[in-house]
Amino acid sequence: MTRYVMVADINRCVGCQTCTAACKHTNATAPGVQWRKVLDFEVGSYPNVRRAFIPVGCNHCLDAPCAEVCPTQATYKRPDGIIAIDYDRCIGCAYCIQACPYQARNRVDIPNKAYGKAFGQMKHEQKVPHSERRAVAQKCTFCVERIDYGTANGLIPGIDPDATPACANSCIADALTFGDIEDPDSNVSKLLRTHEYFQMHAELETGSGFYYLWERK
Amino acid sequence: MMLAPTLQKRWDWRAAGNFICGGSGSGLMIMAALLSLLGLHASGYALPASALVATGLGLVWLEIGRPLRSMNVFRNPRRSWMTREGLVATVLLPLGALAFLSESTPLLILGAVAAALFLYAQARILHMAKGIPAWRTDAINPLIVSTGLTEGMGLVLIFAGLVQGNVAALFSGYGWILALALVFLRGAAWINYRYSLANNAPEATLQVLDRAHGVIALLGVAAPIVLLFLGKSYPAYQLPLAAAAGFFMVLCGWFCKYQIILRAAYSQGYAISHTPARGGGKPGPGLKPGWRLPQ
Ligand code: SF4
Ligand code: SF4
Numbered sequence: 001m002t003r004y005v006m007v008a009d010i011n012r013c014v015g016c017q018t019c020t021a022a023c024k025h026t027n028a029t030a031p032g033v034q035w036r037k038v039l040d041f042e043v044g045s046y047p048n049v050r051r052a053f054i055p056v057g058c059n060h061c062l063d064a065p066c067a068e069v070c071p072t073q074a075t076y077k078r079p080d081g082i083i084a085i086d087y088d089r090c091i092g093c094a095y096c097i098q099a100c101p102y103q104a105r106n107r108v109d110i111p112n113k114a115y116g117k118a119f120g121q122m123k124h125e126q127k128v129p130h131s132e133r134r135a136v137a138q139k140c141t142f143c144v145e146r147i148d149y150g151t152a153n154g155l156i157p158g159i160d161p162d163a164t165p166a167c168a169n170s171c172i173a174d175a176l177t178f179g180d181i182e183d184p185d186s187n188v189s190k191l192l193r194t195h196e197y198f199q200m201h202a203e204l205e206t207g208s209g210f211y212y213l214w215e216r217k
Numbered sequence: 218m219m220l221a222p223t224l225q226k227r228w229d230w231r232a233a234g235n236f237i238c239g240g241s242g243s244g245l246m247i248m249a250a251l252l253s254l255l256g257l258h259a260s261g262y263a264l265p266a267s268a269l270v271a272t273g274l275g276l277v278w279l280e281i282g283r284p285l286r287s288m289n290v291f292r293n294p295r296r297s298w299m300t301r302e303g304l305v306a307t308v309l310l311p312l313g314a315l316a317f318l319s320e321s322t323p324l325l326i327l328g329a330v331a332a333a334l335f336l337y338a339q340a341r342i343l344h345m346a347k348g349i350p351a352w353r354t355d356a357i358n359p360l361i362v363s364t365g366l367t368e369g370m371g372l373v374l375i376f377a378g379l380v381q382g383n384v385a386a387l388f389s390g391y392g393w394i395l396a397l398a399l400v401f402l403r404g405a406a407w408i409n410y411r412y413s414l415a416n417n418a419p420e421a422t423l424q425v426l427d428r429a430h431g432v433i434a435l436l437g438v439a440a441p442i443v444l445l446f447l448g449k450s451y452p453a454y455q456l457p458l459a460a461a462a463g464f465f466m467v468l469c470g471w472f473c474k475y476q477i478i479l480r481a482a483y484s485q486g487y488a489i490s491h492t493p494a495r496g497g498g499k500p501g502p503g504l505k506p507g508w509r510l511p512q
Contacts, residue, residue: 011493040222043492043504050492071299072289092404094227095299098346101485107227107282115235130483135282167504196492196500204347214491215500 003062003081004157005122005181006168007188009020009195011088011216012175015040022058022170026143028128031110032151035140036167054212055167055176058083058104058140059200062207066096067138068104081209082142088134097137101201102208105139142178143167151215158187181209192216220488222419233478235273235469239339240267240304240361243332244369244428246313248395250329252373253258255390258380260320262373263328267313270335274306287434298345302338309335315479324396336365351422351481356413360406362472367399368470371441374463379454388455393445400445400466404438418483419507425481429473434458437469484506 023029023036034056043050060083067075067083074090077083081208097105110123111134121129143165150156150163157163158179168178179188188211194215200207242265249262278284293300302336312328314323340361343352374396377383386391411426441462448458488505 008488011495020469027367040486041220041487041492041504041506043501052492054489054491056487063224067343069297069299069342069345070293071297071303072286072292074289087285089289089292090283091286093277093280093290093299094282095297095342095346097227098348098352098482101348102347103223103484103487114370183264196491200488202490203486204345204485212491213459214493216494 001182002079002180003182003209004147004178005188005211007159007177007191007211007213009175009213010027010052010054011213012173013038013053013055018172019055019167019176022166026166029110033106033108033138037145038069042112056083056102059206059208059210060142063205065099065101065206069095071095082144084141084144085139087132087136092136093177094137101204101206105137107135107137108133126180142179148190190192220487222421222483225253225482225484228478230479231276233475234276235341235454236474236478238269238273238276240336240365240470240474241368241372241467242273243264243309244365244367245269245372246369247329247331247366248369250326251395252392253325255392257383257386257392260316260322260325261380263325264317266332267310270306271310298341302335302342304333305335306317307491310484313494336362345462348416348484349482350485351414351477351483354410354413354417356410360410361389363399363403363406364470364473367403368467369457370396370399371463371470374459375467381412384455384459387459388449388452393449396462396466397442397445400441402439402445405431416509418449420509422481422483424507433469433473434498437473440465442479
């Protein structure tokens with residue numbers, strides 16, 4: 001069995017948002033929509049202030065509440081653990097958006113126009129309009145096309161860049177690591193063995209596939 | 218970037234309209250069947266009940282992104298309460314129309330069974346929305362069901378005067394006691410709901426519910442109780458008193474759902490349980506912005 005997950009070492013992340021930009025670049029997401037973004041937490045008050053940068057997005061949950069509620073089965077779990085959306089089946093009811101405790105989902109009803117109505121669509125927006133995503137649910141796909149391409153060509157997701165999500169590839173601090181948690185020798189399994197980690201909103205028992213390393217063991 | 222819970226904007230008044238109309242309509246069907254068993258002429262309520270449910274579903278249809286694909290909604294009966302709601306509606310709507318046309322009590326009762334399932338499905342739709350703390354609590358189920366029944370009874374009271382003898386029958390028999398019991402039941406479900414969320418929901422959600430509490434206690438509980446007792450005591454004014462009690466019973470249910478679905482529906486927000494050890498330093502505490510107590 002395979003289950004792809006993301007590991008973020010929050011000791012390494014500097015909040016540069018390169019992953020955010022790489023994701024936007026790769027997936028041509030709509031203005032205002034970020035499948036990957038980095039939150040800026042400030043804890044405590046002066047002079048005892050701490051800061052943490054937390055990459056977030058779809059956690060590709062094991063018991064995904066979004067897939068559970070979807071009336072059309074447009075949201076479904078693939079055998080490799082990735083939660084995917086069949087855009088042609090989705091009715092845009094937005095129930096999955098309400099069911100996701102990570103605010104990972106969006107529905108955009110209008111064509112992409114980063115500079116607003118007055119300027120119309122830019123050339124690249126016309127080239128990759130992604131009209132299949134219009135008025136339906138959308139979220140981070142773990143760059144599923146890259147993973148499918150990689151596995152079909154003998155590459156290892158998380159190791160070979162061509163088979164790895166753009167965010168993990170782009171990270172300047174090597175804070176994001178992608179891989180198969182079911183493989184005990186994978187890069188992510190090793191990181192999880194050697195570090196203390198948490199999952200966001202673990203109390204909601206979603207089985208989040210996004211692990212935050214916060215201290216070396 | 219917003220870390221604290223934000224108000225959901227994706228389901229607007231149209232989605233709330235489904236819970237309002239669908240809850241009242243299914244409640245009306247159930248109460249009509251119950252009252253017909255107590256000897257009232259109630260099959261006439263089946264048509265407005267079905268019409269209300271249909272209106273609610275129509276509003277949802279207007280809200281979904283791809284209405285031309287709406288039939289896909291029936292594709293997940295094994296897991297999705299939204300699919301189940303839709304499937305039950307396909308039985309409920311024709312049964313309601315048939316019960317009205319044939320004035321048949323057995324058909325009305327069958328319609329009420331479908332209505333009960335529909336009402337329960339609506340409660341579970343909210344319950345399964347794990348991203349919205351104000352919806353996902355177990356206590357949402359008794360609240361949505363009890364307010365649907367109370368609204369249904371309220372509609373019966375409002376329109377009781379249309380059928381000769383129904384108002385008097387309501388006050389001489391168990392009808393008014395049923396109405397009172399429902400008002401109490403919904404009041405208890407509301408208190409239980411708020412209790413379930415104490416320290417278990419975003420601060421902003423709790424503030425909305427705090428503000429709504431006075432209105433619900435006054436208009437949804439106190440007013441109908443007083444009006445129903447007055448109706449029992451002054452037979453000459455039973456018709457307007459029953460209608461007024463019914464009005465407040467319905468109004469409170471609609472207000473309550475409006476508050477829960479549109480105003481108190483803050484998302485989970487983001488949280489971390491630790492801050493990292495930087496360099497040679499030590500890791501620190503976590504943070505859950507927008508919540509009253511650290512969870
Ligand atoms: S993070 Fe949200 S969208 Fe992603 S799998 Fe979990 S519930 Fe679904
Ligand atoms: S918006 Fe689409 S993916 Fe989400 S629950 Fe509705 S049908 Fe399923």
